[in-house]
Amino acid sequence: MGRKFVVGGNWKMNGNKAQISDILKFLEAGPLNPETEVIVGVPAIYLDYVKSNAPANVQVAAQNCYKADKGAFTGEISPAMLKDIKVNWVILGHSERRQLFKETDELIAEKVAFALESGLKVIACIGETLEEREAGKTEEVVFRQIKAIADKIKDWSNVVIAYEPVWAIGTGKTATPQQAQDVHKSLREYISQNISPEVAQSIRIQYGGSVTGANCKELGTQSDIDGFLVGGASLKPEFVNIVNAK
Numbered sequence: 230m231g232r233k234f235v236v237g238g239n240w241k242m243n244g245n246k247a248q249i250s251d252i253l254k255f256l257e258a259g260p261l262n263p264e265t266e267v268i269v270g271v272p273a274i275y276l277d278y279v280k281s282n283a284p285a286n287v288q289v290a291a292q293n294c295y296k297a298d299k300g301a302f303t304g305e306i307s308p309a310m311l312k313d314i315k316v317n318w319v320i321l322g323h324s325e326r327r328q329l330f331k332e333t334d335e336l337i338a339e340k341v342a343f344a345l346e347s348g349l350k351v352i353a354c355i356g357e358t359l360e361e362r363e364a365g366k367t368e369e370v371v372f373r374q375i376k377a378i379a380d381k382i383k384d385w386s387n388v389v390i391a392y393e394p395v396w397a398i399g400t401g402k403t404a405t406p407q408q409a410q411d412v413h414k415s416l417r418e419y420i421s422q423n424i425s426p427e428v429a430q431s432i433r434i435q436y437g438g439s440v441t442g443a444n445c446k447e448l449g450t451q452s453d454i455d456g457f458l459v460g461g462a463s464l465k466p467e468f469v470n471i472v473n474a475k
C-alpha cells in the first residue's frame with residue numbers, strides 16, 4: 230500500500246474570524262484532491278469554530294498541547310480538551326516551539342507520547358538550523374530528534390513526521406527537491422535500522438519550509454516526500470494548489 234499524501238497548513242498565530250471564514254471559503258470551493266489528506270493547524274482559540282465550520286474533507290489540528298489531561302498548567306490545553314471538541318490532530322515540536330519557547334527534545338517526546346496515548350494523531354516536527362546544516366550536522370540533529378521520540382513511543386501508526394529545515398521556514402528559502410529528498414531518504418533509513426523496516430515503509434514524512442503553489446509540484450515528485458507542512462501559503466488560496474500538488 231502506498232503512503233497517502235498528507236498536506237497540513239500551519240496558520241501559526243494568524244487570522245481572525247473574518248480571515249478564517251475567507252480561508253474556509255477557499256477550502257470549501259477547492260476542489261481538494263480526495264486522495265490527499267488535508268489538515269489545518271489552527272490557533273487554540275479558533276479550534277472549536279473551525280472544527281464546526283470546516284468542510285468535512287478538511288481535518289483540524291491544534292498547534293500544541295500539554296502532556297497532562299488537566300490540572301494547574303495555566304495557559305495550556307490538553308489532549309482531552311481537544312478530543313472533547315473532536316479535534317483529532319496536534320502539531321508538536323514545531324521549530325518555533327523549540328526555539329522561542331525553549332521546548333526540548335525530551336519535552337516534545339513526552340508530549341508526543343501523551344498525545345498518542347490520549348488518542349490524538351500527531352504531526353511531529355524536526356529539522357536543523359542553518360548553523361547545524363553548515364556544520365554538516367543535519368543528520369545528527371534530525372536523528373537525535375527522532376530518537377528522543379522513539380525512546381518514548383512504540384506505535385508510530387498515528388504519527389506523521391514533518392521535516393522542516395529551520396532555515397527554510399518563513400524565509401522564502403525552500404530546500405531544493407534534492408536536498409529535501411536526501412534528508413527524507415536518510416530519515417527512512419535511520420527509522421528502518423533503529424525502529425523497524427515496516428515503520429520506515431509506512432510512515433509519512435512531510436517537507437515544510439517555504440512551500441508555495443509554485444514549488445510544490447517538483448517537491449512532490451520526490452519519492453520520499455509524502456506531503457507538506459505549509460505555513461505562510463496555507464493562509465492563501467494557493468494552499469488549494471499545494472493540496473493538489475500530487
Ligand code: PEP
Nearest residue numbers: 398399437438439460461
Ligand atoms: C511552518 O510554519 O511549518 C512553515 C513551514 O512555514 P512556511 O511555509 O511559512 O515556511
